[in-house]
Amino acid sequence: MGPLIVNEIISENTNLLLAFFIGIAFGFVLEQAGFSSSRKLAGMFYGYDTVVLKVFFTGAITAALGLLFFSLFGWIEMDYVFVNPTYLGSTIVGGVVMGLGFIMGGFCPGTGFCGAAIGKIDALVFVGGLFIGIFIFAEGFPLWEKLYLSGFMGDITISKALGISSGVFVFLLILVAAGMFWVAEWAEKKFPREEY
């Protein structure tokens, strides 16, 4: 049955319309969770507000579990689902650069747009920065093309890389997340903050 677009159950135009509605849900949830506030997001890295960890990992687990069950029930063909290809070098270096951007800017791209949508001027400026950063990457591409293509491993899954089944991996992921949630709740009590 799924993915609907790949199996031609819906048209390309319907797919784009549904993208808009999915975006509305995405933006609504992010804003409701408080992701439109840089001080709330940055709290993650100083322990005073760990909402990022809680929302992010609960989200990843819910989606991963959902896909496992959908696949088990035959509702979705995972062969047709896009699995991000792994380029070890560029993923690590790119991730570190993003982490630096995160702690300086207080937003990631999705949350930056959310903040901008409700009038946060710092978020609007951050989004402006995104355009500049991506433009620099595009214009200087030959300079980092080699790094961009480094460490290619194909569209490998983490369970395959570890040699365990997807189900076992997701189960372990849930245990790890539960442990992190416990630490997060502890940290928020230990590093409390005044209203911000």
Add this chain to the structure above:
Amino acid sequence: METQSQQGRKTRYMNPYIAGVLLGLVVLAANFIAGRGLGASGAVKSTIVAAMEKIAPQHTATATFYKDFGESHGGNPLNSWLVYQMLGVLVGAFLSGIIARRLTWKVEHSPKITSKRRLVFALLGGIFFGFGSQLGRGCTSGSALSGMAVLSLQGFISMMAIFGAAFTFAYFFRKNWI
């Protein structure tokens, strides 16, 4: 002891675990419908490519980055899944802002720093995040969250690199936040 107002402030945001489940369902829906996850930086890339194709068509016909994009995507870069999804994000966040009464123009920053300092760092952060998102093939949404949902190895490495680096560098930028 929490004061009444602090309690009031906290309840204005959704419970993070409930928000997380809802976020996961959105990622699940995207995969079920479109066979792909969410994204944010990709829409910015599409917009830049579209603008450059208009402004400097000769340049985009020859420069590798734009040429590769054109070959792998084709058609108008703005007529893409991620662009429509990001337009939705703006609408969704705006609606949430109306409901929660959070619509207001302001520069949010720690009382210990000036607005100007906050904006300078916001701009720098955006530049770094934008650049990194291209090198890493997606940001927190497209690479880390959506990648982890489909158990992509890349998603997990990306998540660890982003959060690991932010924790590592947090000490140097603490004045901006605490």
